[in-house]
Amino acid sequence: MFDIMAVTKALADENRVRILAALGNGELCVCQLIELIGLAPSTVSKHLSILRTARLIQGRKNGRWMYYRLADGQAAPREARTALVWLLEAVEGRKTILDDRRRLAKVIETMPAETCRR
Amino acid sequence: MFDIMAVTKALADENRVRILAALGNGELCVCQLIELIGLAPSTVSKHLSILRTARLIQGRKNGRWMYYRLADGQAAPREARTALVWLLEAVEGRKTILDDRRRLAKVIETMPAETCRR
DNA sequence: CAAACATTTCGATAGATGGCGAATTGTAAG
DNA sequence: CTTACAATTCGCCATCTATCGAAATGTTTG
Numbered sequence: 062m063f064d065i066m067a068v069t070k071a072l073a074d075e076n077r078v079r080i081l082a083a084l085g086n087g088e089l090c091v092c093q094l095i096e097l098i099g100l101a102p103s104t105v106s107k108h109l110s111i112l113r114t115a116r117l118i119q120g121r122k123n124g125r126w127m128y129y130r131l132a133d134g135q136a137a138p139r140e141a142r143t144a145l146v147w148l149l150e151a152v153e154g155r156k157t158i159l160d161d162r163r164r165l166a167k168v169i170e171t172m173p174a175e176t177c178r179r
Numbered sequence: 180m181f182d183i184m185a186v187t188k189a190l191a192d193e194n195r196v197r198i199l200a201a202l203g204n205g206e207l208c209v210c211q212l213i214e215l216i217g218l219a220p221s222t223v224s225k226h227l228s229i230l231r232t233a234r235l236i237q238g239r240k241n242g243r244w245m246y247y248r249l250a251d252g253q254a255a256p257r258e259a260r261t262a263l264v265w266l267l268e269a270v271e272g273r274k275t276i277l278d279d280r281r282r283l284a285k286v287i288e289t290m291p292a293e294t295c296r297r
Numbered sequence: 298c299a300a301a302c303a304t305t306t307c308g309a310t311a312g313a314t315g316g317c318g319a320a321t322t323g324t325a326a327g
Numbered sequence: 328c329t330t331a332c333a334a335t336t337c338g339c340c341a342t343c344t345a346t347c348g349a350a351a352t353g354t355t356t357g
Contacts, residue, residue, distance in 0.1 A: 065196070065270055065273070066193055068269075069190040069191045069196070069266075070314095073188045074314085074315075075184055076315085078184070078187070090333090091333070091335095092333070095334095100315090100316075100317090101316070101318075102333080102334070102335085103316085103317070103318075103319090103335075104316055104317070105334095106334060107315080107316085107335085108315090109335095122323095122324095122334095124325065124333090125324045125325065125333045125334075126324095126334085127333075143268070143269070144265060147258075147265045148187075150261070151183050151186075151258040151261070152183055192344090194345085208303090209303070209304060210303070210304090213304095218346075219346070219347055220303080220304070220305085221305075221306080221346080221347070221348075221349090222345070222346050222347070223304095224305050225305085227305095240304095240353095242354060242355070243304075243354045243355065244303065244304085245303075245304060245305090
């Protein structure tokens with residue numbers, strides 16, 4: 062029971078949903094997510110920690126940068142993966158998500174993964 | 180966006196998940212849910228109100244009794260119905276839910292819908 | 298119409314949660 | 328090895344939420 066409540070609680074915050082939707086377009090660096098979401102780094106980090114505990118995302122460290130993506134088959138239990146499928150379909154086309162997608166394109170443009178790496 | 184967050188927030192409480200799982204077995208009277216969940220009537224009523232606002236359940240009044248069931252095709256938006264499908268599959272087999280199912284059988288036995296109606 | 302009863306609404310309260318800034322950690326570059 | 332910097336952890340505060348009991352609502356029955 063506990064694991065499923067971790068998933069539902071993780072989905073119960075709009076900023077976390079925005080993060081998941083953004084990661085639906087591919088892996089992102091924490092600094093890019095901070096820029097996109099517009100909250101303090103510590104807050105975004107906390108959200109990522111909650112999403113990771115729920116096994117909805119997974120992280121990969123490269124130097125001093127941390128990259129997150131949606132948890133794939135290996136890393137996520139079935140319920141987490143199906144929850145992601147549901148969520149991404151449910152939010153598709155919503156204003157907030159469309160706005161984020163547009164803004165994310167700009168963010169990636171001004172601070173691409175290569176910038177982080179340099 | 181708002182409607183989807185109403186759904187995810189509604190699912191982010193264990194007692195509401197228990198209620199939904201119980202309703203997965205069919206329509207129930209509020210008094211039966213109160214007995215099953217073991218919280219104060221006012222609290223259960225509040226939970227039901229939240230679930231209804233999220234369009235996950237629908238109610239039907241009969242005399243002074245109120246019967247709730249999972250929202251069907253007409254009453255629920257697509258995202259709510261798919262969320263229910265996800266949830267019911269995800270919680271299937273969990274200890275809390277199995278315990279509830281067993282206890283629900285007893286509750287229905289001692290206070291069947293007919294008792295309410297009499 | 299009065300009493301009984303199922304349910305909901307209201308008001309209060311304790312605990313959970315989201316947010317921030319400061320301090321910490323770990324890595325890369327000077 | 329010291330500085331710079333990305334990210335996380337920590338401590339604090341404001342707000343939200345789950346819960347209860349009391350009061351209100353609506354319906355049935357005497």
